[in-house]
Every structure is written in structure tokens, then in C-alpha cells.
Amino acid sequence: MAKATKKKQEGYFRSKELACKCGCNTIEFDLGFLATLNAIREECGFPFAISSAYRCPLHPIEARKEALGAHAYGKAVDVLCSGEKALEVIRVAQAHGIKRIGIKQTGGGRFIHLDVCTEEDGFPSPALWSY
Numbered sequence: 160m161a162k163a164t165k166k167k168q169e170g171y172f173r174s175k176e177l178a179c180k181c182g183c184n185t186i187e188f189d190l191g192f193l194a195t196l197n198a199i200r201e202e203c204g205f206p207f208a209i210s211s212a213y214r215c216p217l218h219p220i221e222a223r224k225e226a227l228g229a230h231a232y233g234k235a236v237d238v239l240c241s242g243e244k245a246l247e248v249i250r251v252a253q254a255h256g257i258k259r260i261g262i263k264q265t266g267g268g269r270f271i272h273l274d275v276c277t278e279e280d281g282f283p284s285p286a287l288w289s290y
């Protein structure tokens with residue numbers, strides 16, 4: 160068994176980063192996805208700034224949707240990145256089985272959305288889209 164570093168055991172992400180940012184601070188993040196996300200982060204080897212992870216149903220972005228999105232299932236993250244790092248996040252995420260990827264690579268706040276929602280959750284998979 161490979162020796163795990165302290166950082167790896169604890170994971171790279173703080174609960175504050177994964178919590179809903181509407182002000183409720185709720186975290187209902189999928190633990191299986193969190194393990195995958197930590198593995199992707201480990202393999203990428205550079206810090207991930209998470210702009211959005213769990214979003215409760217009352218979060219303004221979710222509240223205006225007809226149906227709740229992947230963030231409300233706790234199975235999605237938006238990783239702020241662009242250029243080569245964005246491409247690397249996509250490459251490594253795919254290698255770890257991520258099948259739903261959203262891309263925002265114009266203007267400010269560029270990010271890559273990764274999620275693990277499935278057709279059973281009511282989401283098309285695999286899927287690729289841009290914002």
C-alpha cells in the first residue's frame with residue numbers, strides 16, 4: 160500500500176469550499192465524488208480553486224432553474240482554471256471516469272465544471288456543454 164501523505168488523507172478541500180454559498184453553509188457533498196475529486200487534484204498537481212460545489216435548492220442559481228442541477232445533488236464542482244490547466248483538468252477528470260463536463264472559457268471567471276450525475280439522476284451522461 161502506498162504511503163499516503165497527511166494532506167492526501169485529509170483531502171485537499173475544506174468544508175467551507177464545498178458548502179453552499181447562498182448563506183446557509185449547508186454541505187451535502189457526495190463522498191464518493193469527493194474521493195474522485197481528491198484523486199483528480201492529486202494527479203493534476205496544482206491547486207484547485209473551487210468557485211461552486213454544493214448548492215442547496217434555495218441558492219439563487221438553483222432556485223431559478225426548472226429542475227435542480229447537479230450542484231444541488233452534491234455531485235458537481237466548478238474549478239476555476241483556464242488554458243493549459245483547464246485542459247489538464249479535463250484530461251485527468253476523464254481518466255478518472257468523469258463523463259459530464261461543462262466548459263466556461265471566455266471572459267472572466269473561467270472554469271471547468273465536473274459532475275458525476277447519471278441518467279438515473281435524470282441527467283444525460285456522457286455530456287459536454289459550454290456556458
Ligand SMILES: [Zn+2]
Nearest residue numbers: 179181183215
Ligand atoms: Zn444554500
